[in-house]
Amino acid sequence: MNSDLRAEDILVQVREKLNSDQVKLWLPPYYTEGSGRCEEEIEKLSRSYSQSLNLDLSSCLTAIQSLQSRALERLQERNHYRDTGLATVKVRVPNQLHQRNQLSIQMRLTCLAKDLQEAVAREINDTSARVKLISNGRVLDYEVSLSTQGVRHGTQLMAIILNEDPSEMEGAESNHRTLESTKAAAFLLARSSTDESSLGDEYYSLQIADQTGKKLYLPTEEKRALIVAMSLHEKGRVALKAENYALALLLFLEADKEFSICNSSILQSVDNYALLNLDIAWCYLCLRSVTYLPDAEQRLKKCEQSFERSYGPNLERVLALKGNTGNEAALFMRLHLLQAIVLFHQNKRQEAARLFSLVETELGNLKVDDGCLCQLMELGYTASEARLGLRAAHGNIGGAVELITRRREEREQLRKKEEAERKQNRERRKLGRCADGRQWVEPQLYQLLLSMGFTPFLAQRALQHTNNDVQMSVQLIQEQPDLLCQQDFNRDTINKVVALGFSRKKAKKALRNCNGDVERAAELLLRQIGESSNSGSDEDSDTDTDNSARDDGMEEKQQAFENLTKGMATNEEDHLDLTLVHEESFLREYKALLNMPNNQ
Numbered sequence: 035m036n037s038d039l040r041a042e043d044i045l046v047q048v049r050e051k052l053n054s055d056q057v058k059l060w061l062p063p064y065y066t067e068g069s070g071r072c073e074e075e076i077e078k079l080s081r082s083y084s085q086s087l088n089l090d091l092s093s094c095l096t097a098i099q100s101l102q103s104r105a106l107e108r109l110q111e112r113n114h115y116r117d118t119g120l121a122t123v124k125v126r127v128p129n130q131l132h133q134r135n136q137l138s139i140q141m142r143l144t145c146l147a148k149d150l151q152e153a154v155a156r157e158i159n160d161t162s163a164r165v166k167l168i169s170n171g172r173v174l175d176y177e178v179s180l181s182t183q184g185v186r187h188g189t190q191l192m193a194i195i196l197n198e199d200p201s202e203m204e205g206a207e208s209n210h211r212t213l214e215s216t217k218a219a220a221f222l223l224a225r226s227s228t229d230e231s232s233l234g235d236e237y238y239s240l241q242i243a244d245q246t247g248k249k250l251y252l253p254t255e256e257k258r259a260l261i262v263a264m265s266l267h268e269k270g271r272v273a274l275k276a277e278n279y280a281l282a283l284l285l286f287l288e289a290d291k292e293f294s295i296c297n298s299s300i301l302q303s304v305d306n307y308a309l310l311n312l313d314i315a316w317c318y319l320c321l322r323s324v325t326y327l328p329d330a331e332q333r334l335k336k337c338e339q340s341f342e343r344s345y346g347p348n349l350e351r352v353l354a355l356k357g358n359t360g361n362e363a364a365l366f367m368r369l370h371l372l373q374a375i376v377l378f379h380q381n382k383r384q385e386a387a388r389l390f391s392l393v394e395t396e397l398g399n400l401k402v403d404d405g406c407l408c409q410l411m412e413l414g415y416t417a418s419e420a421r422l423g424l425r426a427a428h429g430n431i432g433g434a435v436e437l438i439t440r441r442r443e444e445r446e447q448l449r450k451k452e453e454a455e456r457k458q459n460r461e462r463r464k465l466g467r468c469a470d471g472r473q474w475v476e477p478q479l480y481q482l483l484l485s486m487g488f489t490p491f492l493a494q495r496a497l498q499h500t501n502n503d504v505q506m507s508v509q510l511i512q513e514q515p516d517l518l519c520q521q522d523f524n525r526d527t528i529n530k531v532v533a534l535g536f537s538r539k540k541a542k543k544a545l546r547n548c549n550g551d552v553e554r555a556a557e558l559l560l561r562q563i564g565e566s567s568n569s570g571s572d573e574d575s576d577t578d579t580d581n582s583a584r585d586d587g588m589e590e591k592q593q594a595f596e597n598l599t600k601g602m603a604t605n606e607e608d609h610l611d612l613t614l615v616h617e618e619s620f621l622r623e624y625k626a627l628l629n630m631p632n633n634q
Contacts, residue, residue, distance in 0.1 A: 038322070039322075039623065039627065041093075041096075042324060043378075043627050044089060044093050044094065044096075044097045045097050045100065045101065046379060046380075047087050047089065048083060048087070048089075048094060048097040048098060048101065049101060049381075050381045051083055051086070051087060052098075052101065057079070058105075059098070059101060059102035059105050060102065060105045060106050060109055064076055064079070064102065065102065065106065071099075071102065076095070076098055076099065076102070077095065079098060080094045080095040080098050083098070108188065111138075111140075111187075111188070112187070112188075114140070115187045119142055120140045120141060120142060121140065121141065121142065121143050121180075121186070121187035121188075122138055122139070122140050122187060122188060123138075123139050123140075123141070123150065123180075123185060123187075123188075123189055123191060124136065124137070124138055124188070124189070124190045124191065125137040125138075125139060125150075125154055125191045125192070125193050126190065126191070126192050126193065126323065126325055127154075127158060127192075127193045127195060128192065128194075128280075128322055128323050137154060137157050137158075137193075139153045139154065139157065141153065143180045143181040143185060143186070144179055144180075144181060145179065145180055146176060146177060146178065146179055146180075147174040147175060147176045147177075147178060147179070147180055147183060147185075148162070148176035148177065150167060150174075150180060150185075151165050151167055151174075151176055154193050158195070160195060164195055164196045165193055165194075165195060165196075166193070166194040166195075166196065166284055167191050167192070167193055167194075168191060168192040168193075168194065168283075168287065169183060169184065169185055169189060169191045169192075170184055170329060171287065171290070171314070171326070171329040171333070172287065172290075173284060173287050173288065174191075190325045192321075192323055192325070192326060194280045194283060194284055195280065196280060196281065196284075256296060256297055256300060259292055259295045259296050260293075260296055260300070260306075262289075262292045263289045263290075263292035263293040263295075263296070263306075263310075264289070266286075266288045266289035266292065267285070267286065267306065267309075267310050269285050270282045270283075270284075270285030270286045270289060270313065271313070271608075271609060273285060274313060274316075274317070277320075279317050279320045279321050280321070282313070282317055283314065283317040283318075283321065286313050286314045286317060287314065289310055290310060290311075290314065293306075293307050293310065301340075304344070305340055305341065305344040305345070307336070307340060308336065308337045308339075308340030308341055308344065309337075309365070309609060311333035311336050311340075312333075312334070312337045312365065312368065312369060312372070314329075314330075314333055315330040315333050315334055315337075315372050316368065316372065318330045319372060319375060319620065320616070324379055327376055327379050327380070330372065330376055331376050334372055334376065337369055338369060338373075341365065341369065345362055361422050361426055361607065361610035361611075362610065363396065363399070363400060363425075364400055364612045364614075365610065366396065367396040367397060367400060367617065368612065368617060370389055370392055370393050370396065371390075371393045371617055371620060371621065373389055374386045374389035374390045374393060375620070375624060377389060378624055378627070378628070383628060386624070386628065387628050390621060390625055390630065391630075393617075393621055394621060394625075397617060397618060397621065400425060400612075400614060401614065402421055402424040402425060402429060403424070406424055406429060406434075407420050407421060407424065409431060410423065410424070410431065410434060410435070410438075413435070415435075415438055418608065418611045419438050419441075420434065420438075421611055421613075422438075422607055422610060422611055423435070423438040441607075461477040461480075462474035462475065462476070462477060463526070464526050465477065465480055465494055465497070465498075466494070466498060466525075466526065467498070468497070468498050468500075468501040468502060469498055469499055469500075469501055470501050473501060473502060475494060475497045475498055475502065476497070479497055479502055479504055479507075480493055480494060480497060483496065483497070483504070483508070483511075488508075488511055489551065490551075491518075491527075491551060492511050492515060492518055493507070495518040496508075496510050496511050496518060499517075499518060527545065527552065528541050528542060528545065530552045531544065531545065531559070534559075536556075536559050540559060541559075544558050544559050
């Protein structure tokens with residue numbers, strides 16, 4: 035059992051008893067100015083509480099002495115703040131390497147957060163760049179004052195130290211760079227994915243889908259905010275799976291900041307925000323950050339409300355949609371476990387015990403037989419597929435195979451549909467925008483005009499001019515073809531000629547002379563090479579620069595996409611694949627503190 039957790043349990047019980055009895059340890063008879071602590075009265079109180087709370091006398095005495103010292107320290111700090119204006123901020127450092135994990139730092143609340151960041155770094159003998167401060171579930175902005183961000187005298191903060199293990203610093207990428215590069219990549223790809231002028235990029239863009247993987251269509255700004263938030267959340271899950279809880283928490287909190295920008299109605303209609311709150315609370319637990327229980331409690335309330343809206347109080351909506359509830363039940367189990375732990379630390383021991391019993395039952399229902407798991411893996415399924423399939427089929431191997439096969443087929447159909455859509459977008463981009471500037475030339479209509487015998491150039495230009503009106507396009511081609519030839523050409527058509535080494539100006543002129551036929555325009559320019567010694571080198575230079583900039587942009591998107599998606603799950607149900615190892619461990623630990631029998 036974790037000794038710190040046991041000590042915290044005793045402190046919680048003793049503190050509540052002191053508050054209930056209205057005992058003030060900083061006043062007589064327990065403490066007097068000049069004489070200090072009255073050991074006799076403290077020991078007498080300890081014996082009384084030891085019997086009433088059924089606690090070991092030595093542990094009870096230690097707890098009361100500790101609580102008295104804390105009370106006197108807080109009183110002294112409050113007086114110092116009143117006299118000097120220097121506030122005391124408590125900073126907890128949840129890690130294994132630093133000797134001290136609870137810091138008390140004094141400074142004015144008008145100071146910037148970076149001043150506190152530097153002070154924490156000095157205390158733990160580390161660099162400030164690796165220190166991230168969290169207050170009330172938000173990462174502090176280091177260029178903003180403490181008071182502006184809600185930091186007050188006595189505020190409890192958490193300090194996350196990135197790459198606290200020195201051996202990790204030898205890796206190719208530090209946690210700090212991972213955090214910053216992930217944020218940058220998410221913002222870049224969000225802009226690309228919502229850029230209507232380019233239809234996004236079919237290879238290096240991100241899309242939002244529902245729980246079945248179908249794409250959702252949202253207003254541009256909402257979509258952009260959601261893409262950033264969900265990208266950061268997914269990257270945080272990669273860190274969470276690797277048990278890098280510090281990095282995961284930071285990524286989750288950054289995602290939370292982006293989600294807060296979104297319309298509340300959207301957040302209520304999907305389960306992503308609920309899952310994020312559940313993941314944040316889970317990180318608090320894994321980092322043993324008991325001081326953040328108030329934030330965890332609020333997040334778990336939001337999570338529970340959202341789960342009930344999305345899944346139904348008894349998972350009836352999931353059952354109607356998927357035909358089974360096994361895997362979503364794992365989320366409810368983790369939610370109930372976290373809620374029970376919050377209740378425990380609030381000294382609501384009976385309520386916690388009831389919820390722990392429920393969690394134990396839920397865990398038992400979620401367990402899968404190792405033999406069945408191995409059989410499915412021998413058939414070529416992944417451990418994740420096998421586990422999810424068996425839970426959904428309640429341990430039936432045949433049912434699990436059927437479910438896994440169906441999910442694979444659904445994903446393949448979705449992949450083909452997305453590929454077809456990407457192909458359509460590529461075609462639209464080649465054909466260009468219509469005259470209204472809002473819609474793109476539709477490939478199906480373009481092919482229809484080609485089947486009527488019109489040239490590619492005239493078909494394209496007519497649809498652009500008429501905003502995809504086929505009847506008007508036919509009339510325009512037949513009656514006013516010269517009008518179409520006088521128009522400018524889209525960038526793609528011009529670039530095809532420019533790519534052969536000609537200037538942009540000459541490419542446009544040749545295309546006009548050849549009614550937009552790229553091959554004929556190229557032949558015309560080749561014949562003209564010997565006729566002119568001046569090929570417009572400045573224009574060629576501009577073209578090279580333009581192409582280079584475009585290539586650089588594509589390379590930047592590719593790098594951002596690879597950085598962001600590295601390690602991400604390709605299965606949309608990956609977040610449901612809980613191994614239950616940590617859940618069982620926490621359950622055993624807290625049941626032991628409550629002296630509950632272990633039935634696992």
